[in-house]
Amino acid sequence: GAGVSQSPSNKVTEKGKDVELRCDPISGHTALYWYRQSLGQGLEFLIYFQGNSAPDKSGLPSDRFSAERTGGSVSTLTIQRTQQEDSAVYLCASSLNRVYEQYFGPGTRLTVT
Amino acid sequence: GNSVTQMEGPVTLSEEAFLTINCTYTATGYPSLFWYVQYPGEGLQLLLKATKADDKGSNKGFEATYRKETTSFHLEKGSVQVSDSAVYFCALILNNNAGNMLTFGGGTRLMVKP
Numbered sequence: 001g002a003g004v005s006q007s008p009s010n011k012v013t014e015k016g017k018d019v020e021l022r023c024d025p026i027s028g029h030t031a032l033y034w035y036r037q038s039l040g041q042g043l044e045f046l047i048y049f050q051g052n053s054a055p056d057k058s059g060l061p062s063d064r065f066s067a068e069r070t071g072g073s074v075s076t077l078t079i080q081r082t083q084q085e086d087s088a089v090y091l092c093a094s095s096l097n098r099v100y101e102q103y104f105g106p107g108t109r110l111t112v113t
Numbered sequence: 114g115n116s117v118t119q120m121e122g123p124v125t126l127s128e129e130a131f132l133t134i135n136c137t138y139t140a141t142g143y144p145s146l147f148w149y150v151q152y153p154g155e156g157l158q159l160l161l162k163a164t165k166a167d168d169k170g171s172n173k174g175f176e177a178t179y180r181k182e183t184t185s186f187h188l189e190k191g192s193v194q195v196s197d198s199a200v201y202f203c204a205l206i207l208n209n210n211a212g213n214m215l216t217f218g219g220g221t222r223l224m225v226k227p
Contacts, residue, residue: 042220043204091156101159102213
């Protein structure tokens with residue numbers, strides 16, 4: 001079946017603008033995760049959803065970052081007033097529930113100029 | 114806190130050479146351990162996993178054994194191929210009430226030359 005999909009695949013934005021990144025998990029997967037992959041910081045956890053609720057937001061780096069999930073499916077990660085240090089590949093993963101393996105999407109490469 | 118340390122790359126090998134990529138971890142409790150692989154231009158894929166001490170995960174000729182006494186999960190392959198060239202990430206999950214977020218090592222780039 002279809003895997004995790006993310007859009008856009010690439011996004012270039014100017015410093016100070018807001019961006020929205022989208023993740024479509026595998027159908028039926030209740031758990032959804034956002035990670036960030038950057039040169040300086042490696043792979044970092046951002047936020048976890050179980051259904052539509054986010055019991056763990058501990059990885060969000062600042063209050064400029066927010067995420068939501070609707071209908072237990074699609075999730076959107078929003079970054080407000082982007083900064084150059086936000087440049088990274090944003091990865092989404094989903095799993096059947098929180099104890100199962102995570103399947104990753106191809107990522108969105110964000111470049112802030 | 115929890116952390117994963119893996120050898121820095123790049124690791125450059127000739128085809129058919131033996132591969133070891135070291136991985137050690139620090140965790141409060143008993144984690145599940147994973148190796149993920151990222152081929153050029155592709156997303157992260159689960160390569161293998163082990164959920165308890167002395168378990169051996171294996172896939173595509175790769176193996177790793179969960180060693181609780183040395184807190185290690187080294188990745189090995191007896192004979193690498195050019196197609197194994199990729200970045201390899203060691204990771205752990207600690208079961209807790211909040212969720213199973215992965216904690217990753219820094220990644221090790223493997224380059225296999227013909």
